Amino acid sequence: MAASELDPLLASLGEARRARRTVMSTSADRAARLLREQVVEGTLRSGTRLPEVRLADALGVSRNTLREALSQLVAERILVREEHRGVLVATPDTTAVRDVYAARLVIEPAAVLHGPALDPAHLAALDAAVREGTTAGDRGDWPAVASANQHFHRAVVALSGSERLVAQMELLLAEMRLFFHQMGDPEPFHAPYLEENAVIAGHLRAGRRDEAATRLAAYLRAAERQLVAAYEQRTVGGDG
Amino acid sequence: MAASELDPLLASLGEARRARRTVMSTSADRAARLLREQVVEGTLRSGTRLPEVRLADALGVSRNTLREALSQLVAERILVREEHRGVLVATPDTTAVRDVYAARLVIEPAAVLHGPALDPAHLAALDAAVREGTTAGDRGDWPAVASANQHFHRAVVALSGSERLVAQMELLLAEMRLFFHQMGDPEPFHAPYLEENAVIAGHLRAGRRDEAATRLAAYLRAAERQLVAAYEQRTVGGDG
DNA sequence: GATTGCGGGATTGTTCAACAGTCCTTACGG
DNA sequence: CCGTAAGGACTGTTGAACAATCCCGCAATC
Numbered sequence: 099m100a101a102s103e104l105d106p107l108l109a110s111l112g113e114a115r116r117a118r119r120t121v122m123s124t125s126a127d128r129a130a131r132l133l134r135e136q137v138v139e140g141t142l143r144s145g146t147r148l149p150e151v152r153l154a155d156a157l158g159v160s161r162n163t164l165r166e167a168l169s170q171l172v173a174e175r176i177l178v179r180e181e182h183r184g185v186l187v188a189t190p191d192t193t194a195v196r197d198v199y200a201a202r203l204v205i206e207p208a209a210v211l212h213g214p215a216l217d218p219a220h221l222a223a224l225d226a227a228v229r230e231g232t233t234a235g236d237r238g239d240w241p242a243v244a245s246a247n248q249h250f251h252r253a254v255v256a257l258s259g260s261e262r263l264v265a266q267m268e269l270l271l272a273e274m275r276l277f278f279h280q281m282g283d284p285e286p287f288h289a290p291y292l293e294e295n296a297v298i299a300g301h302l303r304a305g306r307r308d309e310a311a312t313r314l315a316a317y318l319r320a321a322e323r324q325l326v327a328a329y330e331q332r333t334v335g336g337d338g
Numbered sequence: 339m340a341a342s343e344l345d346p347l348l349a350s351l352g353e354a355r356r357a358r359r360t361v362m363s364t365s366a367d368r369a370a371r372l373l374r375e376q377v378v379e380g381t382l383r384s385g386t387r388l389p390e391v392r393l394a395d396a397l398g399v400s401r402n403t404l405r406e407a408l409s410q411l412v413a414e415r416i417l418v419r420e421e422h423r424g425v426l427v428a429t430p431d432t433t434a435v436r437d438v439y440a441a442r443l444v445i446e447p448a449a450v451l452h453g454p455a456l457d458p459a460h461l462a463a464l465d466a467a468v469r470e471g472t473t474a475g476d477r478g479d480w481p482a483v484a485s486a487n488q489h490f491h492r493a494v495v496a497l498s499g500s501e502r503l504v505a506q507m508e509l510l511l512a513e514m515r516l517f518f519h520q521m522g523d524p525e526p527f528h529a530p531y532l533e534e535n536a537v538i539a540g541h542l543r544a545g546r547r548d549e550a551a552t553r554l555a556a557y558l559r560a561a562e563r564q565l566v567a568a569y570e571q572r573t574v575g576g577d578g
Numbered sequence: 579g580a581t582t583g584c585g586g587g588a589t590t591g592t593t594c595a596a597c598a599g600t601c602c603t604t605a606c607g608g
Numbered sequence: 609c610c611g612t613a614a615g616g617a618c619t620g621t622t623g624a625a626c627a628a629t630c631c632c633g634c635a636a637t638c
C-alpha cells in the first residue's frame with residue numbers, strides 16, 4: 099500500500115464529486131422546492147388541500163415521487179398530513195406563533211451576542227438585506243419587504259457560525275410567512291421593522307453587540323405581540 | 339344556524355380526532371423511527387450502506403415506503419444520500435461537531451437565561467435526567483449515561499418553552515450520538531459531565547440562571563475541545 | 579323535520595413489477 | 609502499467625393496482 103504523493107489530490111477530488119452528487123437535485127427534491135416556493139410566496143394559501151394525483155400530474159412526476167416531496171414538507175411543518183384525508187397547507191395559529199417566537203427569542207439575540215468574531219462577509223450580508231428591504235419598501239412592494247426581512251434574520255443567525263442553526267432558522271421563517279399570508283395586508287407587519295433592521299445592522303457594524311441584541315429582543319417581543327393581537331382581532335371579527 | 343349548547347363539545351371532539359390522526363403513525367413513519375433508533379443506539383454504525391431492497395425486505399415494507407422513511411432521515415442529517423449510490427449512515431467529522439456546538443452554544447445558555455419562568459415541571463425533568471445519569475454511571479452503563487445526557491440537554495432547551503426548539507435540539511443531539519459511536523469508548527466523553535449536570539441543575543433549582551448559563555457555556559466549550567482533540571488524535575493514529 | 583343507515587365516488591396508504599441510468603468491479607488487451 | 613469493455617448491482621422513477629378510509633347525498637325511519 100505505498101501511498102503516492104497524489105493521493106491527497108485524488109481524495110479531495112473524490113470528495114468534491116461526492117459533495118456535488120450529494121447536492122444534486124433529485125426529482126422529489128425539485129418538486130419539494132417548487133411546492134415550498136409556492137407556499138412561501140403565498141400562491142398556495144393556508145388550508146388548501148393538495149390531492150396527490152392531480153398535483154403529481156401538474157408537477158409532471160409520479161405519485162410516488164410526489165409523496166416523497168410531500169413527506170419532506172410535512173417534516174418542515176409547511177404542510178400537514180391528516181391520515182386518510184391527505185396533506186394540506188398548514189395554518190399556523192397563535193400557539194404556533196408564540197412557539198416560533200419563543201425559539202427566535204432564544205436564538206437570535208444569542209447569535210448576535212455570542213457568535214464568533216463579526217467578519218466582513220456577515221456584516222455585508224446584513225447590510226445587503228437592509229438595503230433590499232428599504233428599496234422594496236420605497237417602491238411599496240411589501241411581499242419583497244417580507245422576503246428581505248427573512249434575509250435579514252437569516253443573516254443575523256448566520257453570525258452564530260452554524261450552518262445547521264441557519265437551516266433550522268429558515269424553517270421557522272418559512273412558517274412565519276405562512277402566518278403572514280393568513281393575515282392579509284402585509285404592510286403593517288413589515289414596514290415598522292425596516293428602520294429597526296437598519297439600526298441593528300448599524301450597531302453591529304460598530305461592534306456594539308449588546309445594544310444590537312437588546313434591541314433585537316425588544317423587536318421580536320413587539321412583533322409577537324402585534325401578530326397575536328392582529329390574529330385575535332381578525333378571528334373575533336370575521337366568521338370564515 | 340342556531341348554535342346548540344353542545345357545539346363547543348363537538349368542536350373540541352373534532353379537533354381531538356384531527357390531532358390524533360395527525361400524530362398517528364403511518365408505515366413510513368414507523369420505519370423511520372425504527373431506523374433512527376438503530377442508528378442512535380449504535381446498532382447501525384457510521385458509513386454502513388443501506389440498500390433499499392434488502393432493507394425494505396427486512397423492515398417488511400415496500401421499497402417506495404422505505405424511500406419515504408429514508409428521505410426523512412436524510413433531512414435529519416442522520417443518513418446521507420449520494421446520488422445513484424444510495425443512502426448510508428452519516429459520519430460526522432470535526433466540521434460537523436464544530437457546527438453543532440456552535441448551534442448549541444447559542445441555544446442552550448440562552449434557553450437557560452431567557453426562557454420563561456422556571457416552572458416545577460421543567461425543573462423536575464432536569465432532576466430526573468440528572469438522577470438517570472448518576473444511577474447509570476454507578477452501574478457503569480455508559481451508553482445509558484449518554485442517553486441520560488441527551489435527556490438533560492433536551493430538558494435544558496425545554497426551558498425555552500418552545501416545542502420547535504426542542505425538536506431541533508433533538509436533531510443536533512442525535513447527530514452527536516452518531517459522532518460518539520465513531521469515537522468508541524464512551525466513558526471519557528460522558529463521565530466528566532455527570533457532576534457538571536448536577537451542578538447546573540442545582541443552580542437552576544435555586545434560581546441562579548446566570549451561574550447556570552455560564553457554567554453550561556464553559557461545559558459546552560470544553561466538550562467540543564475534548565471531542566475534536568480525540569477525533570484528530572484518532573485519525574492521525576489509525577489508517578482506516 | 580331531524581336523525582340514522584346505506585351506498586357510491588373519490589382519495590389515500592401501500593404494494594408490486596418494470597426499466598433506464600448510473601456506478602462499481604473485474605477481466606481483458608495493449 | 610494503463611485504459612477499456614462487459615456484466616452485475618443498485619438507484620431513480622414510473623405506472624398500475626387494490627384495500628381501507630373518508631365524504632357526500634339519498635332514502636328510510638322515528
